[in-house]
Amino acid sequence: VASVTAAMLASVIVCIAYTQRFAMAVAALQSLMIAVMLELPIGVLLATVAGCIVAIAQLKQVRQRFTLIRMGFISGVVVAIVVCIGQLSRVQIVEGIYEAVLTEALWAAAGAIIVGFFVLGVLPFIEKAFKVTTAMTLLELGDMNHPLLKRLAQQAPGTFNHSLTLATMAESAAEAIGADGLLVRVGAYFHDCGKLNKPEYFIENQGGGPNKHDKLSPAMSLLIIVGHVKDGIEMAREYHLPPVLQHFIESHHGTTLVEYFFHAAKKRQSEDDQPDEIEFRYPAPKPQTREAAILLLCDSVEAATRVMPDPNPRRIEQFVHQQAMKRLMDGQFADAQLTLAELNTIEEAITKSLCGIYHGRIAYPEDKRDEPKPAESDRAAG
Numbered sequence: 395v396a397s398v399t400a401a402m403l404a405s406v407i408v409c410i411a412y413t414q415r416f417a418m419a420v421a422a423l424q425s426l427m428i429a430v431m432l433e434l435p436i437g438v439l440l441a442t443v444a445g446c447i448v449a450i451a452q453l454k455q456v457r458q459r460f461t462l463i464r465m466g467f468i469s470g471v472v473v474a475i476v477v478c479i480g481q482l483s484r485v486q487i488v489e490g491i492y493e494a495v496l497t498e499a500l501w502a503a504a505g506a507i508i509v510g511f512f513v514l515g516v517l518p519f520i521e522k523a524f525k526v527t528t529a530m531t532l533l534e535l536g537d538m539n540h541p542l543l544k545r546l547a548q549q550a551p552g553t554f555n556h557s558l559t560l561a562t563m564a565e566s567a568a569e570a571i572g573a574d575g576l577l578v579r580v581g582a583y584f585h586d587c588g589k590l591n592k593p594e595y596f597i598e599n600q601g602g603g604p605n606k607h608d609k610l611s612p613a614m615s616l617l618i619i620v621g622h623v624k625d626g627i628e629m630a631r632e633y634h635l636p637p638v639l640q641h642f643i644e645s646h647h648g649t650t651l652v653e654y655f656f657h658a659a660k661k662r663q664s665e666d667d668q669p670d671e672i673e674f675r676y677p678a679p680k681p682q683t684r685e686a687a688i689l690l691l692c693d694s695v696e697a698a699t700r701v702m703p704d705p706n707p708r709r710i711e712q713f714v715h716q717q718a719m720k721r722l723m724d725g726q727f728a729d730a731q732l733t734l735a736e737l738n739t740i741e742e743a744i745t746k747s748l749c750g751i752y753h754g755r756i757a758y759p760e761d762k763r764d765e766p767k768p769a770e771s772d773r774a775a776g
Contacts, residue, residue: 397428398442398473399505405446406513409453411524421446437480445473445506455529459514466510470503477502527636529576536580542587542633552598553589557582564692567743568685571736578685581642588626592618612659616652623678645686646693647676648726680729687730688740691721695744705752711745
């Protein structure tokens, strides 16, 4: 019983900290080593392996606390059945044997259930020790009542709505290639939190008012625009966001060119003193994961389609492809382990999302009965 419980506990922790495949290998090797060192019968070895495999198979994503409890109970039932079969197949049937085997099976099942409750209790410590973020934690961080998200909604409503739209697009694109949609969705919520320091300098928060950059030089405007990445990282640390979310903040522009102010600077300076392109690029790292690369592409596409004239499906599809190829040729996806086939699938998913956002509307006919009659109009004018 102790060997089954210990093996399951270690396997579950490894599964949460790393991957299911790696946890399966660790479980098999660990079960074999325990059985050899303690000279356990084959039935106990099979029960240990079966319990570990069943437990790991249920932990693809830990989205709810009940997932760990359910894992413990299901694994307990499987372990109990395997223990009964293994014990009864190797011993002689004598008086009281059924009660002894049943007691041993129940103890083994109880050990598996205890593993579920124990891991649930120490899960925050596991995440901190191994620097991992489970789906359950992501769901908690993605709650709109999070203090940082509430600040974003109140102080930078344009940025907040941009983040919500971006989250929907990026999640569907990530799920289309089998990436972590929940991770990229929550990452999109926080990616522009650095704009909270100077929200009025970003066009989505100006509400049609005067553009504050009109009174600044391109170089000064560049410092403000690029600075929101650094400000976002500092804010993420202040609110204790996990490193996996901080990467979305620091890499959502990669090393792309701030084109608007680069061209503005070129117009202001003479041909003999043109600015260097490297001076107008974001200093942040390039995306290191597929999810971060998806967010970078969605961010550039979503912002640009807002000013697109007549955003019909054909134009949107062409524009998304152009932006994807532009970022690809600029080397922004070099470290993200993203294949061309996956990039094509991402383009299709983004296009579908944008077509849903900018779908056409039916022009409703006007009711002529609501229009003033000529005589009434004349009297009103008089």
